Amino acid sequence: MTIKTIFFDMDGTLLPMDQDYFISSYMKMLAAKLAPHGYEPGEMINSIWSGCHDMFSNDGSVKNEVRFWERMEKIYGERTAALYPLLDEFYSVDFKQASRFCGHTPKSAELLAKLKAAGYRLVLATNPVFPAVAVEARIEWAGVMKEDFELITTYENVSHCKPNPDYYREILSLLLLDPTECLMVGNDVEDDMVAESVGMKVFLLTDCLINKKNADITAYPQGGFEELAAFIGI
Secondary structure, eight states, rough: OOOOOEETTTTTTTTHHHHHHHHHHHHHHHHHHHGGOOOOOOHHHHHHHHHHHHHHTOOOOHHHHHHHHHHHHHHGGGGHHHHHHHHHHHHTTTTGGGGGGGGTTTHHHHHHOOOOOHOOOEEEEOSSOOHHHHHHHHHHHTTTOOGOEEEEEOOTTTSSSSSOOOHHHHHHHHHHHHHHHHEEEEEBEEEEEEEGGGGGGGEEEEEOOOOTOOOOOOTTOOOOHHHHHHTTOO
């Protein structure tokens, strides 16, 4: 097995969390931030989800950021202009408080340090529905450094989302990678193990396992950080 590049998911992988709890909690923070500016909380949360849906179904013709804001403009019209600075401020300042909705493990930083020292190329393959500033905040919460990664996917720089296999193809194309020399590590069976369909190897990190469709996972290499290190051979 020849692995030269390792892709890591973020939420539930490098950053331990109950994803449903994290999303619902941070969404409430966002709605509360925008309510004083005239954006009704329930409508705002539904609007954000609509924008996410459009990003999940993006056909690759534009970046995910464009897809998201196209939806906001359809919903809010001229009021969309006021949302730009408000969301920027939320993700730059208020979002930092959402770290309390996550866990933490020193194993993430320890493993990445070993991989970097061993010469592996690293990619942060987090589902690109957040702006870069929000992704960088979560990188900090995980105790790792953005400099560890050759590419960090955000809604500004890619045009697909998981579980679309084209998300992985897009990264492979951007970095001129051979999929047979790449490993995807993630905790979500549907979103992360689909990388296998484009020729990549996969490892299912089970500490915060997500298996919404109750798929048979017995065929996947799997386990915690210790088993992952052994699988890679470091």
